[in-house]
Amino acid sequence: MRSEGPDQAAHSTQPAQTSQLFAEAAEAPLAAARFLQAQTSGLLALGQQWRSQPPAALLTIARGSSDHAAHYLAYLVMARLGRLVTSLPMSLITLYQSKLHCEGLTALTFSQSGQSPDLVASVRYIRQQGGQTLAFVNDAHSPLAQAAQHIFELQAGPEHSVAATKSFICQLVAGAALVAAWQDDGSQPAGLQQALHTLPAALTQAWSADWHAALPALVQAHRLYVIGRGTGLPVAMELALKFKEMCGIHAEAFSGAEVQHGPMALIEPGFAMLVLAPAGPAQAGLLEVAAQMRQRGAQVLLAAPEGTAHSQLPLAATGHVDLDPISLALSAYRMLEALARTRGLNPDQPRHLQKVTRTE
Numbered sequence: 001m002r003s004e005g006p007d008q009a010a011h012s013t014q015p016a017q018t019s020q021l022f023a024e025a026a027e028a029p030l031a032a033a034r035f036l037q038a039q040t041s042g043l044l045a046l047g048q049q050w051r052s053q054p055p056a057a058l059l060t061i062a063r064g065s066s067d068h069a070a071h072y073l074a075y076l077v078m079a080r081l082g083r084l085v086t087s088l089p090m091s092l093i094t095l096y097q098s099k100l101h102c103e104g105l106t107a108l109t110f111s112q113s114g115q116s117p118d119l120v121a122s123v124r125y126i127r128q129q130g131g132q133t134l135a136f137v138n139d140a141h142s143p144l145a146q147a148a149q150h151i152f153e154l155q156a157g158p159e160h161s162v163a164a165t166k167s168f169i170c171q172l173v174a175g176a177a178l179v180a181a182w183q184d185d186g187s188q189p190a191g192l193q194q195a196l197h198t199l200p201a202a203l204t205q206a207w208s209a210d211w212h213a214a215l216p217a218l219v220q221a222h223r224l225y226v227i228g229r230g231t232g233l234p235v236a237m238e239l240a241l242k243f244k245e246m247c248g249i250h251a252e253a254f255s256g257a258e259v260q261h262g263p264m265a266l267i268e269p270g271f272a273m274l275v276l277a278p279a280g281p282a283q284a285g286l287l288e289v290a291a292q293m294r295q296r297g298a299q300v301l302l303a304a305p306e307g308t309a310h311s312q313l314p315l316a317a318t319g320h321v322d323l324d325p326i327s328l329a330l331s332a333y334r335m336l337e338a339l340a341r342t343r344g345l346n347p348d349q350p351r352h353l354q355k356v357t358r359t360e
Contacts, residue, residue: 055106
């Protein structure tokens with residue numbers, strides 16, 4: 001089912017809405033609601049099947065933003081279900097012609113367009129070799145959807161801006177919904193399934209979150225670290241990519257632990273850092289990293305729940321710590337769109353990029 005909602009009003013503290021990306025990202029709460037309405041029953045059936053006969057091995061197949069969503073799913077599966085998940089280097093099949101053993105393997109593929117030849121070839125090979133294949137894709141008629149056994153359409157609707165926004169949010173929601181269905185925690189009042197029911201409303205709040213404080217700090221930036229950990233690290237990876245493609249900033253993502261090794265050597269007065277510290281087990285360590293970086297002279301932007309000391313960028317709570325990174329991503333997209341235009345760039349047409357990337 002597809003539906004269109006009213007336009008979201010722009011913050012008075014940010015430049016006026018002009019981009020297609022802004023309009024598409026603003027649709028993310030409705031797109032997430034559409035996905036949950038359309039796909040929850042199918043995911044619950046799959047979860048029941050996997051509880052009685054779990055996959056022997058799990059593999060994710062994706063590139064770019066979709067790969068970041070796959071990392072989020074993988075972290076949830078490993079943390080909540082205790083099952084290892086591997087990310088497939090797709091060149092193994094398409095370039096090196098590796099003969100992977102696929103008995104008992106379940107491959108989870110994420111894609112917006114479903115058109116990249118390496119994704120399609122990998123899914124076809126695994127299916128031909130007896131593996132189970134699932135595709136989370138925004139185009140249910142794409143080559144990827146035709147290649148996979150089970151298709152879960154993202155329900156994001158048309159996405160014309162080059163940088164993926166609402167389709168990425170739907171991919172994160174899909175990963176969380178799959179894990180919730182597999183774990184079957186619906187009877188728990190504070191469970192993941194219950195929190196998913198109210199997630200679209202939380203995402204509406206996330207879209208309205210005021211992140212304008214990041215603009216003056218980043219408008220002249222040339223390099224940036226984006227720091228996360230746990231379920232927040234895939235979102236840090238996604239935002240680092242968006243800083244590159246939308247804003248022309250050389251951004252790198254690190255975990256709160258990794259940044260204290262080699263990357264620390266680059267920290268000097270004025271070095272820009274965005275630290276993502278949603279509630280959860282990783283938060284205390286991330287707040288400590290933010291404090292350490294300030295002492296070293298870094299210009300630290302802290303995204304954390306309201307009331308957190310030194311936080312300039314408020315996070316909208318979703319009712320579950322494992323879903324909070326999704327709301328964080330949406331708030332960041334609104335800021336990134338405004339930052340791109342403030343830097344004189346077109347958010348809809350990043351330099352040298354196309355909407356669909358076809359890699360072999």
